[in-house]
Amino acid sequence: MNSPSASVALAAHLAVLSSISFGGFPSVLPDVHNLVAANGWVTDREFANYFAVSQVMPGPNMILMMSFIGLKVGGMPGAIASALATFGPPCVIYFIAYRLWDRFRDMPWQRIVRRGLAPLTIGLVIAGGYVMARAGDVGWQSAVVTSGAVALMLRTRVNPLWILSAGGALGGLGFL
Amino acid sequence: MSETVKARSSNEQVTLGALFIGFLKVSLCGFGGGLVWARRVVVEQQQWMDEQEFAETLTLCQFMPGPNIVGITVCAGSKLRGPIGAISAVAGFIVIPWTVGLSLGGLYLRYAHIAVLQNILGGLSAAAAGLMIATGIRLLMPHRGRRTALLFAALAFTGMVFVKLPLLVVLLGLAPLSIAGAGIESARAR
Numbered sequence: 001m002n003s004p005s006a007s008v009a010l011a012a013h014l015a016v017l018s019s020i021s022f023g024g025f026p027s028v029l030p031d032v033h034n035l036v037a038a039n040g041w042v043t044d045r046e047f048a049n050y051f052a053v054s055q056v057m058p059g060p061n062m063i064l065m066m067s068f069i070g071l072k073v074g075g076m077p078g079a080i081a082s083a084l085a086t087f088g089p090p091c092v093i094y095f096i097a098y099r100l101w102d103r104f105r106d107m108p109w110q111r112i113v114r115r116g117l118a119p120l121t122i123g124l125v126i127a128g129g130y131v132m133a134r135a136g137d138v139g140w141q142s143a144v145v146t147s148g149a150v151a152l153m154l155r156t157r158v159n160p161l162w163i164l165s166a167g168g169a170l171g172g173l174g175f176l
Numbered sequence: 177m178s179e180t181v182k183a184r185s186s187n188e189q190v191t192l193g194a195l196f197i198g199f200l201k202v203s204l205c206g207f208g209g210g211l212v213w214a215r216r217v218v219v220e221q222q223q224w225m226d227e228q229e230f231a232e233t234l235t236l237c238q239f240m241p242g243p244n245i246v247g248i249t250v251c252a253g254s255k256l257r258g259p260i261g262a263i264s265a266v267a268g269f270i271v272i273p274w275t276v277g278l279s280l281g282g283l284y285l286r287y288a289h290i291a292v293l294q295n296i297l298g299g300l301s302a303a304a305a306g307l308m309i310a311t312g313i314r315l316l317m318p319h320r321g322r323r324t325a326l327l328f329a330a331l332a333f334t335g336m337v338f339v340k341l342p343l344l345v346v347l348l349g350l351a352p353l354s355i356a357g358a359g360i361e362s363a364r365a366r
Contacts, residue, residue, distance in 0.1 A: 020347055021241040026308055030336040031343040049288050052301035053281040059203040059273025062243060067278055068285065083274060087266070090242020094250040095262055097240050098233075112362055114239055116355030119325040120347065122315045123332030129308030130337055136301035145299060149306025154313060164303050171299020172292055 006041065007074030007081055014066055014085035019093065022117055025062035025086065027124030030131040032069070041073050048136030056164055063087050141176045190224065190256045196268035198222055199249050203273045214248050224252050245269070324357040 013035055017028040029051075036042040042050075047069075054065035063086045070082025133146045149163050170176060198217050205213040211234075218224045225233065230248075237247030246269065253265030287293055319325035328350060335346040 017343060019241055020344060021243075022347070024243055026311075028343050030340075034340055034342070048301040049285060049294075049297045052297045052304060053284055054277070055304040055307075056300060057273070057277040057281055058205065059277055060243065060246070060270055063270065063274060064277045064281065067274065068281065071278070071282065079278060083270075087243070087246055087270065090240070090246060091250050091262070091266055093240055094237065094242060094247040095254055095259070097236060098251045098254055101232075101236055110239075112359045113355055114235075115325075115362070116328075116358035117239075117351060118315075119319060119322075119327075119329040120332045120350055120354055122312050122319070123329035124336060124343070124346070125315065126309055126312035126329070127333045127336040129305045129310075129312060130333070132308065133302060133305035136298055136305065142298065142302040145302040146306040146309070149303040150310045150313070153307050153310035160307050163307060164300055167299040167301075167303025167306075168296045169299065171302075172296040174295060176295060176298050176302065 004074060004077075006039070007070065007078035009039075010035075010041070010070060010073050010078065011081040011085040014082055015089050018086050019089040021090070022121045022124075024121075024125070025066075026128040027121055029128035030124075032066070033131050033135060036069060042069055044135045046072065048132065051132050052136070052168075056168075060087070139176070145170060145176065190222075190261075192257060192261065192264040194222070195253050195256065195261055195265040198224075199253075199265045199268035200272055202245065202249070203269045211245060214245050218248065218252055224256060322361065324354070324361060328354040328357065 014032070017031055018025065021028045033047060036047065037044070050065050050068040054061040054068065057064055063083050066082040066086045067079040070078035070080070072078075074081070133143070136142060145167050149167060152158055152163050153160065198221075202213045202217050215230060219227055219230050233248055233251045234244065237244045237251070240247060246266065249265045249269045250262045253262035255261075257264070284293065288297060316326075316329060319329075331350055332346055335341045335350070336343070341349075
């Protein structure tokens, strides 16, 4: 692809998304997926691959995933622009918010706003997981792995890394 | 206890290097659950914040857009050393892990067309999607008794997944209604 204007468009879009990513970056995954699919920048398979690789790396996974998209769209400058757009705006917002925090403390409206926003961000996080499951989907076996991961995560205290490894192993052995 | 912790952070100047290293550690250890390590480093090991302050900061961060752990990084850095402290802490959290991740991940992705590697990625991706869904379900549990909360979670999900609306539209459209719902709820509870 390697088009500078595509990199700029991607970074600008990510900057807006990261500024409204209540509930963390997973909540904006469906929107990013719609964007890259509509522009033909990244295939579904690649999108799922970026997600998988960034999830097994330590550190800031979502920043990494957006950087892989940026790398595909515009090479190294694209990767750096995407990373900056993903964490820059929230950092500025956090910094200002922390300064103002004392003024807002204990305001009753704050609790109401939080209770109002929470369900939306939760719905968006689940949507993020659902979209990723669909993007990587190759059949009922994948759906079983996804459901199994949900169940293990909710029912047991297994380290998530083992669940990821098990998924990778099942895939590597050709079960999916 | 909290007195001594506070005294420590205001009297001793925490170095920028210590902030960088501290959050580098949070980042590298934070497989799966970064929050666990953020608390360990910030509260237990370095005593940069006490337990109460950490919990309050986390609430603030959850209320704001962006990755929560990055938020804690910014707040801790800013509290200890102002803007330059925030920059050092964020740099520690991001620069090295990002470089390593992009190189190793990029290398892996270059060979992703090889069937075995593609199959492994497919399995990983399916499992990771499941972990994300489970995290959402966990977050939803405290709200399961609130019918309005379940309704708005379902609406947000539907708007994104089936109607494929842009996130901004979903948030701007639903947030006022959802907040109004929460307001009515708390007024009734009183």
